[in-house]
Amino acid sequence: MSTRRIAPALAASGTDITYAQIAAFSEQYARGYWICTGSDTTSTLHLAIGRNSSGSPTSAMGTSWANSVVDPASTWVYANTLQVAIDGANDIELSSTWGSLSQSRAWVGAYDSAANSGRMVDYGDAAGCAQTSYANALCNDGWHQSDVWYVSWASRNWPLPEVYLSAQSKQWTEICLCGYHYQTRLSFDGPLTQAGYGGTYTAAQGWSTLWTDLSNSGACA
Protein backbone atom coordinates (compact mmCIF):
# COMPACT_ATOMS: atom_id res chain seq x y z
CA MET A 1 0.00 0.00 0.00
CA SER A 2 1.18 3.49 -0.71
CA THR A 3 2.77 5.27 2.16
CA ARG A 4 1.82 8.61 0.64
CA ARG A 5 -1.78 8.46 1.64
CA ILE A 6 -3.59 6.12 3.92
CA ALA A 7 -7.17 5.14 3.31
CA PRO A 8 -8.73 7.05 6.23
CA ALA A 9 -7.26 10.38 5.20
CA LEU A 10 -8.04 9.70 1.57
CA ALA A 11 -11.64 9.04 2.39
CA ALA A 12 -12.02 11.91 4.85
CA SER A 13 -10.82 14.43 2.29
CA GLY A 14 -13.91 13.72 0.23
CA THR A 15 -11.86 12.18 -2.55
CA ASP A 16 -13.87 9.81 -4.67
CA ILE A 17 -12.29 6.40 -4.80
CA THR A 18 -13.55 3.51 -6.83
CA TYR A 19 -14.57 0.10 -5.64
CA ALA A 20 -11.58 -1.28 -7.51
CA GLN A 21 -9.29 1.01 -5.51
CA ILE A 22 -10.85 -0.10 -2.23
CA ALA A 23 -10.29 -3.72 -3.22
CA ALA A 24 -6.70 -2.91 -4.21
CA PHE A 25 -5.98 -1.14 -0.91
CA SER A 26 -7.35 -4.15 0.95
CA GLU A 27 -5.32 -6.58 -1.08
CA GLN A 28 -2.11 -4.70 -0.41
CA TYR A 29 -2.92 -4.38 3.29
CA ALA A 30 -3.38 -8.14 3.44
CA ARG A 31 -0.19 -8.79 1.52
CA GLY A 32 1.63 -6.35 3.78
CA TYR A 33 0.46 -8.26 6.82
CA TRP A 34 1.63 -11.53 5.38
CA ILE A 35 5.05 -10.21 4.40
CA CYS A 36 5.67 -8.08 7.49
CA THR A 37 4.87 -10.86 9.91
CA GLY A 38 8.11 -12.38 8.69
CA SER A 39 9.00 -15.52 10.57
CA ASP A 40 5.57 -15.58 12.18
CA THR A 41 3.69 -17.96 9.94
CA THR A 42 0.88 -18.92 12.27
CA SER A 43 -0.91 -15.72 13.30
CA THR A 44 -3.98 -14.85 11.28
CA LEU A 45 -5.69 -11.61 10.36
CA HIS A 46 -9.35 -11.12 9.52
CA LEU A 47 -9.56 -8.04 7.35
CA ALA A 48 -13.14 -6.81 7.16
CA ILE A 49 -13.68 -4.35 4.32
CA GLY A 50 -16.41 -2.01 5.44
CA ARG A 51 -18.52 0.94 4.59
CA ASN A 52 -21.09 2.63 6.77
CA SER A 53 -24.82 3.01 6.59
CA SER A 54 -24.86 6.76 5.97
CA GLY A 55 -26.43 8.15 2.85
CA SER A 56 -29.12 5.99 1.31
CA PRO A 57 -28.00 2.37 1.23
CA THR A 58 -29.79 0.17 -1.29
CA SER A 59 -29.92 -3.51 -2.12
CA ALA A 60 -28.00 -2.77 -5.31
CA MET A 61 -25.22 -1.25 -3.22
CA GLY A 62 -25.12 -4.35 -1.03
CA THR A 63 -24.81 -6.56 -4.08
CA SER A 64 -22.09 -4.44 -5.62
CA TRP A 65 -20.14 -4.25 -2.34
CA ALA A 66 -19.98 -8.03 -2.42
CA ASN A 67 -19.43 -8.46 -6.15
CA SER A 68 -17.13 -5.51 -6.83
CA VAL A 69 -15.19 -5.08 -3.60
CA VAL A 70 -15.14 -8.00 -1.19
CA ASP A 71 -15.25 -10.95 -3.56
CA PRO A 72 -12.51 -9.64 -5.89
CA ALA A 73 -10.34 -8.80 -2.89
CA SER A 74 -10.95 -12.24 -1.43
CA THR A 75 -10.01 -13.96 -4.66
CA TRP A 76 -6.77 -11.98 -4.93
CA VAL A 77 -5.83 -12.37 -1.29
CA TYR A 78 -6.37 -16.10 -1.18
CA ALA A 79 -4.29 -16.45 -4.35
CA ASN A 80 -1.44 -14.21 -3.22
CA THR A 81 -1.12 -14.44 0.55
CA LEU A 82 -1.51 -16.71 3.49
CA GLN A 83 -2.58 -15.92 7.04
CA VAL A 84 -5.30 -13.45 6.00
CA ALA A 85 -9.05 -13.92 5.69
CA ILE A 86 -11.37 -11.39 4.06
CA ASP A 87 -14.78 -10.34 5.36
CA GLY A 88 -17.26 -7.70 4.31
CA ALA A 89 -18.41 -5.20 6.91
CA ASN A 90 -20.74 -2.34 7.57
CA ASP A 91 -20.86 0.26 10.34
CA ILE A 92 -24.64 0.17 10.69
CA GLU A 93 -25.89 2.92 12.95
CA LEU A 94 -29.38 3.71 14.15
CA SER A 95 -29.16 7.36 13.28
CA SER A 96 -31.84 9.69 12.04
CA THR A 97 -29.27 11.25 9.71
CA TRP A 98 -28.00 7.95 8.28
CA GLY A 99 -29.75 5.31 6.23
CA SER A 100 -33.14 4.17 7.41
CA LEU A 101 -34.04 0.79 8.86
CA SER A 102 -35.46 -0.47 5.59
CA GLN A 103 -32.46 0.76 3.62
CA SER A 104 -29.97 -0.87 5.95
CA ARG A 105 -31.85 -4.16 5.99
CA ALA A 106 -32.04 -4.12 2.20
CA TRP A 107 -28.29 -3.56 1.93
CA VAL A 108 -27.50 -6.38 4.34
CA GLY A 109 -29.91 -8.84 2.74
CA ALA A 110 -28.49 -8.19 -0.70
CA TYR A 111 -24.89 -8.41 0.50
CA ASP A 112 -25.53 -11.69 2.27
CA SER A 113 -27.08 -13.18 -0.85
CA ALA A 114 -24.36 -11.99 -3.19
CA ALA A 115 -21.19 -12.67 -1.21
CA ASN A 116 -19.29 -15.76 -2.24
CA SER A 117 -17.52 -16.32 1.05
CA GLY A 118 -16.74 -14.88 4.44
CA ARG A 119 -18.78 -12.96 6.93
CA MET A 120 -20.51 -9.58 7.04
CA VAL A 121 -19.22 -7.89 10.18
CA ASP A 122 -21.55 -5.30 11.72
CA TYR A 123 -19.36 -2.83 13.58
CA GLY A 124 -22.14 -0.40 14.29
CA ASP A 125 -24.27 0.64 17.21
CA ALA A 126 -27.62 -0.05 18.82
CA ALA A 127 -28.46 3.53 19.65
CA GLY A 128 -31.50 3.98 21.80
CA CYS A 129 -32.05 0.26 22.36
CA ALA A 130 -33.16 -0.96 25.76
CA GLN A 131 -30.57 -1.66 28.42
CA THR A 132 -32.77 -3.76 30.68
CA SER A 133 -35.29 -5.47 28.38
CA TYR A 134 -35.06 -8.03 25.58
CA ALA A 135 -38.76 -7.99 24.62
CA ASN A 136 -38.04 -6.67 21.14
CA ALA A 137 -38.14 -3.15 22.47
CA LEU A 138 -38.05 -0.08 20.28
CA CYS A 139 -34.69 1.57 19.62
CA ASN A 140 -33.99 4.84 17.83
CA ASP A 141 -35.48 5.77 14.50
CA GLY A 142 -37.97 2.93 14.19
CA TRP A 143 -35.54 0.10 14.79
CA HIS A 144 -36.39 -2.73 17.16
CA GLN A 145 -34.00 -5.10 18.89
CA SER A 146 -34.95 -7.78 16.36
CA ASP A 147 -33.81 -5.52 13.52
CA VAL A 148 -30.40 -5.08 15.14
CA TRP A 149 -30.30 -8.85 15.63
CA TYR A 150 -31.00 -9.30 11.92
CA VAL A 151 -28.23 -7.05 10.63
CA SER A 152 -25.73 -8.37 13.14
CA TRP A 153 -26.49 -12.08 13.29
CA ALA A 154 -28.81 -13.40 10.57
CA SER A 155 -27.26 -15.21 7.64
CA ARG A 156 -23.50 -14.52 7.40
CA ASN A 157 -23.66 -11.47 9.70
CA TRP A 158 -21.44 -11.19 12.77
CA PRO A 159 -21.40 -8.55 15.53
CA LEU A 160 -18.35 -6.48 16.44
CA PRO A 161 -20.40 -3.80 18.21
CA GLU A 162 -19.39 -0.36 19.31
CA VAL A 163 -18.85 -0.53 23.07
CA TYR A 164 -17.59 2.92 23.93
CA LEU A 165 -19.28 3.06 27.32
CA SER A 166 -21.35 1.01 29.73
CA ALA A 167 -24.75 1.68 28.17
CA GLN A 168 -23.73 0.20 24.83
CA SER A 169 -22.54 -3.02 26.44
CA LYS A 170 -25.91 -3.36 28.13
CA GLN A 171 -27.76 -2.64 24.89
CA TRP A 172 -25.93 -5.41 23.05
CA THR A 173 -26.36 -7.85 25.92
CA GLU A 174 -30.13 -7.33 25.71
CA ILE A 175 -30.04 -7.83 21.93
CA CYS A 176 -28.20 -11.09 22.52
CA LEU A 177 -30.91 -12.11 24.98
CA CYS A 178 -33.60 -11.04 22.54
CA GLY A 179 -31.99 -13.33 20.00
CA TYR A 180 -31.78 -16.16 22.48
CA HIS A 181 -35.47 -15.97 23.34
CA TYR A 182 -36.86 -15.35 19.87
CA GLN A 183 -34.29 -16.67 17.36
CA THR A 184 -30.73 -17.58 18.27
CA ARG A 185 -28.29 -15.84 20.56
CA LEU A 186 -25.42 -13.80 19.20
CA SER A 187 -21.76 -14.79 19.34
CA PHE A 188 -19.62 -11.68 19.42
CA ASP A 189 -16.34 -11.14 17.67
CA GLY A 190 -15.58 -8.77 20.52
CA PRO A 191 -16.24 -5.12 21.28
CA LEU A 192 -15.18 -2.26 19.07
CA THR A 193 -13.73 0.59 21.10
CA GLN A 194 -12.08 3.90 20.34
CA ALA A 195 -8.99 3.01 22.39
CA GLY A 196 -9.93 5.46 25.11
CA TYR A 197 -10.53 8.39 22.77
CA GLY A 198 -12.51 11.18 24.40
CA GLY A 199 -12.83 9.37 27.69
CA THR A 200 -14.48 6.31 26.18
CA TYR A 201 -13.43 2.76 26.95
CA THR A 202 -10.00 1.40 26.21
CA ALA A 203 -9.93 -1.92 24.40
CA ALA A 204 -9.44 -3.76 27.68
CA GLN A 205 -12.27 -1.87 29.37
CA GLY A 206 -14.65 -2.54 26.48
CA TRP A 207 -13.75 -6.21 26.50
CA SER A 208 -14.15 -6.69 30.24
CA THR A 209 -17.41 -4.74 30.34
CA LEU A 210 -19.03 -6.74 27.57
CA TRP A 211 -17.65 -9.95 29.02
CA THR A 212 -19.06 -9.14 32.45
CA ASP A 213 -22.47 -8.13 31.15
CA LEU A 214 -22.74 -11.27 29.05
CA SER A 215 -21.56 -13.40 31.95
CA ASN A 216 -24.24 -11.92 34.15
CA SER A 217 -26.98 -12.33 31.55
CA GLY A 218 -27.56 -16.03 31.99
CA ALA A 219 -28.50 -17.13 28.51
CA CYS A 220 -25.72 -15.24 26.78
CA ALA A 221 -22.99 -16.26 29.20
Place this chain on the structure above:
Amino acid sequence: MNRLIPVAAGLALALGVGFSVASHAAGAANSTVSPEKQSILDEQQALMSSGSGKAKPSMEAGLKETQILASAQPETKLQAGVFEIHAGPFPRGTFDVSNAWRGPSPAGDGSWLFVYAGGPRQDPSQDKAVSGGLRIFRAATPDDEFVDVGEFDTPDAVGDLTLTGGDGKLLTVVDSSGHKFTFDLASDRYV
Protein backbone atom coordinates in the same frame (compact mmCIF):
# COMPACT_ATOMS: atom_id res chain seq x y z
CA MET B 1 -13.98 -18.92 25.47
CA ASN B 2 -17.15 -19.24 23.43
CA ARG B 3 -18.88 -15.94 23.92
CA LEU B 4 -16.21 -13.65 22.62
CA ILE B 5 -13.89 -14.76 19.91
CA PRO B 6 -10.53 -13.22 20.87
CA VAL B 7 -10.07 -10.03 18.94
CA ALA B 8 -7.28 -7.51 18.91
CA ALA B 9 -9.04 -4.86 16.93
CA GLY B 10 -7.57 -1.87 15.27
CA LEU B 11 -10.02 0.20 13.32
CA ALA B 12 -9.60 2.95 10.83
CA LEU B 13 -12.89 4.52 9.95
CA ALA B 14 -13.72 7.30 7.64
CA LEU B 15 -16.31 8.38 5.18
CA GLY B 16 -18.14 5.27 4.50
CA VAL B 17 -15.03 3.22 4.02
CA GLY B 18 -13.53 1.35 6.90
CA PHE B 19 -11.06 -1.35 7.45
CA SER B 20 -11.77 -3.47 10.47
CA VAL B 21 -8.76 -5.49 11.38
CA ALA B 22 -9.22 -8.33 13.76
CA SER B 23 -6.85 -11.08 14.62
CA HIS B 24 -8.66 -14.02 16.00
CA ALA B 25 -8.87 -17.73 16.11
CA ALA B 26 -10.39 -18.14 12.70
CA GLY B 27 -12.19 -21.33 12.13
CA ALA B 28 -12.00 -22.45 15.70
CA ALA B 29 -15.02 -24.50 16.58
CA ASN B 30 -17.54 -22.30 18.28
CA SER B 31 -20.29 -24.08 20.15
CA THR B 32 -22.65 -21.12 20.10
CA VAL B 33 -22.98 -20.83 16.34
CA SER B 34 -25.27 -22.77 14.07
CA PRO B 35 -23.91 -25.36 11.63
CA GLU B 36 -24.58 -22.90 8.82
CA LYS B 37 -22.47 -20.23 10.45
CA GLN B 38 -19.77 -22.72 11.38
CA SER B 39 -19.58 -23.73 7.73
CA ILE B 40 -18.79 -20.12 6.81
CA LEU B 41 -15.89 -20.13 9.27
CA ASP B 42 -14.69 -23.52 8.11
CA GLU B 43 -14.76 -22.49 4.45
CA GLN B 44 -12.87 -19.32 5.26
CA GLN B 45 -10.24 -21.26 7.17
CA ALA B 46 -9.78 -23.54 4.19
CA LEU B 47 -9.45 -20.61 1.79
CA MET B 48 -6.97 -18.86 4.06
CA SER B 49 -4.80 -21.95 4.13
CA SER B 50 -5.10 -22.76 0.46
CA GLY B 51 -1.82 -22.93 -1.39
CA SER B 52 0.09 -23.25 1.83
CA GLY B 53 3.18 -23.96 -0.22
CA LYS B 54 3.43 -20.30 -1.13
CA ALA B 55 6.78 -18.84 -0.10
CA LYS B 56 6.58 -15.67 1.95
CA PRO B 57 8.56 -12.86 0.25
CA SER B 58 11.31 -11.15 2.18
CA MET B 59 10.74 -7.76 3.81
CA GLU B 60 13.05 -6.24 1.21
CA ALA B 61 11.02 -7.64 -1.65
CA GLY B 62 7.84 -6.41 0.02
CA LEU B 63 9.23 -2.90 0.31
CA LYS B 64 10.03 -2.86 -3.39
CA GLU B 65 6.46 -3.89 -4.17
CA THR B 66 5.20 -0.99 -2.06
CA GLN B 67 7.46 1.53 -3.77
CA ILE B 68 6.30 0.44 -7.20
CA LEU B 69 2.66 0.72 -6.19
CA ALA B 70 3.17 4.14 -4.59
CA SER B 71 4.85 5.56 -7.67
CA ALA B 72 1.95 4.39 -9.81
CA GLN B 73 -0.67 6.13 -7.69
CA PRO B 74 -2.11 9.23 -9.37
CA GLU B 75 -2.01 12.63 -7.70
CA THR B 76 -5.22 13.73 -6.04
CA LYS B 77 -7.00 16.68 -7.63
CA LEU B 78 -9.56 18.13 -5.26
CA GLN B 79 -12.10 20.87 -5.89
CA ALA B 80 -12.67 23.39 -3.10
CA GLY B 81 -16.15 23.59 -1.67
CA VAL B 82 -18.82 21.89 0.40
CA PHE B 83 -19.06 18.14 0.00
CA GLU B 84 -21.26 15.42 1.40
CA ILE B 85 -19.69 13.19 4.01
CA HIS B 86 -20.88 11.70 7.28
CA ALA B 87 -17.63 10.78 9.00
CA GLY B 88 -14.36 12.56 9.57
CA PRO B 89 -10.79 11.55 10.35
CA PHE B 90 -11.68 10.88 13.96
CA PRO B 91 -13.63 8.20 15.79
CA ARG B 92 -17.36 8.43 15.31
CA GLY B 93 -19.44 8.51 18.44
CA THR B 94 -18.04 11.68 19.90
CA PHE B 95 -18.77 13.99 16.97
CA ASP B 96 -21.46 13.54 14.32
CA VAL B 97 -20.71 14.90 10.86
CA SER B 98 -23.43 16.50 8.73
CA ASN B 99 -21.21 17.52 5.83
CA ALA B 100 -17.85 19.20 5.22
CA TRP B 101 -15.95 21.90 3.36
CA ARG B 102 -12.45 21.76 1.93
CA GLY B 103 -10.26 24.35 0.32
CA PRO B 104 -6.96 26.21 0.41
CA SER B 105 -6.13 27.80 3.74
CA PRO B 106 -6.52 31.59 3.95
CA ALA B 107 -2.94 31.59 5.27
CA GLY B 108 -1.86 31.31 1.64
CA ASP B 109 0.86 28.78 2.42
CA GLY B 110 -0.47 26.11 0.08
CA SER B 111 -2.01 24.09 2.87
CA TRP B 112 -5.60 22.90 2.70
CA LEU B 113 -8.27 22.95 5.36
CA PHE B 114 -10.86 20.24 5.85
CA VAL B 115 -13.79 21.40 7.99
CA TYR B 116 -16.37 18.95 9.29
CA ALA B 117 -19.70 20.37 10.45
CA GLY B 118 -21.98 18.63 12.90
CA GLY B 119 -21.88 18.44 16.61
CA PRO B 120 -20.29 16.69 19.57
CA ARG B 121 -22.18 13.66 20.78
CA GLN B 122 -22.02 13.30 24.54
CA ASP B 123 -23.72 9.92 24.79
CA PRO B 124 -22.70 7.38 22.11
CA SER B 125 -25.57 5.11 23.12
CA GLN B 126 -27.90 7.70 21.60
CA ASP B 127 -27.63 9.20 18.15
CA LYS B 128 -28.10 12.91 18.68
CA ALA B 129 -25.57 15.68 19.00
CA VAL B 130 -26.63 18.17 21.63
CA SER B 131 -25.04 21.30 20.17
CA GLY B 132 -23.39 22.31 16.96
CA GLY B 133 -19.74 22.61 16.11
CA LEU B 134 -16.98 22.41 13.54
CA ARG B 135 -13.89 20.19 13.53
CA ILE B 136 -11.01 21.52 11.46
CA PHE B 137 -7.99 19.70 10.05
CA ARG B 138 -5.08 21.03 8.04
CA ALA B 139 -2.92 19.24 5.48
CA ALA B 140 0.26 20.68 3.98
CA THR B 141 -1.11 19.57 0.62
CA PRO B 142 -4.31 17.65 -0.13
CA ASP B 143 -2.14 14.53 -0.34
CA ASP B 144 -0.56 14.85 3.10
CA GLU B 145 -1.57 13.65 6.52
CA PHE B 146 -4.22 15.61 8.40
CA VAL B 147 -3.24 17.67 11.43
CA ASP B 148 -5.98 18.39 13.94
CA VAL B 149 -6.52 22.15 14.23
CA GLY B 150 -9.30 21.91 16.78
CA GLU B 151 -12.98 21.65 17.57
CA PHE B 152 -15.01 24.82 17.57
CA ASP B 153 -18.43 24.38 19.11
CA THR B 154 -21.00 27.09 19.50
CA PRO B 155 -23.36 26.89 22.44
CA ASP B 156 -25.77 29.12 20.54
CA ALA B 157 -26.57 26.41 18.00
CA VAL B 158 -29.54 24.11 18.34
CA GLY B 159 -28.46 20.63 17.26
CA ASP B 160 -25.98 19.80 14.52
CA LEU B 161 -24.45 22.41 12.23
CA THR B 162 -24.55 22.00 8.46
CA LEU B 163 -22.26 23.86 6.08
CA THR B 164 -24.05 25.82 3.38
CA GLY B 165 -21.13 27.62 1.75
CA GLY B 166 -17.66 29.03 2.03
CA ASP B 167 -15.33 31.33 0.13
CA GLY B 168 -12.06 30.22 1.63
CA LYS B 169 -12.14 32.88 4.33
CA LEU B 170 -15.62 32.68 5.78
CA LEU B 171 -17.81 29.63 6.16
CA THR B 172 -21.58 29.80 6.53
CA VAL B 173 -23.39 27.19 8.56
CA VAL B 174 -26.93 26.64 9.82
CA ASP B 175 -28.17 24.77 12.86
CA SER B 176 -31.14 22.44 12.96
CA SER B 177 -33.51 25.35 13.58
CA GLY B 178 -32.26 27.21 10.54
CA HIS B 179 -30.27 29.81 12.46
CA LYS B 180 -27.26 30.96 10.43
CA PHE B 181 -23.70 31.32 11.73
CA THR B 182 -20.52 32.58 10.10
CA PHE B 183 -17.10 31.14 10.92
CA ASP B 184 -13.86 32.99 10.17
CA LEU B 185 -11.18 30.55 9.06
CA ALA B 186 -8.37 33.05 9.64
CA SER B 187 -9.16 33.59 13.32
CA ASP B 188 -10.88 30.25 13.96
CA ARG B 189 -13.92 31.82 15.56
CA TYR B 190 -17.54 32.56 14.90
CA VAL B 191 -18.12 36.17 13.83
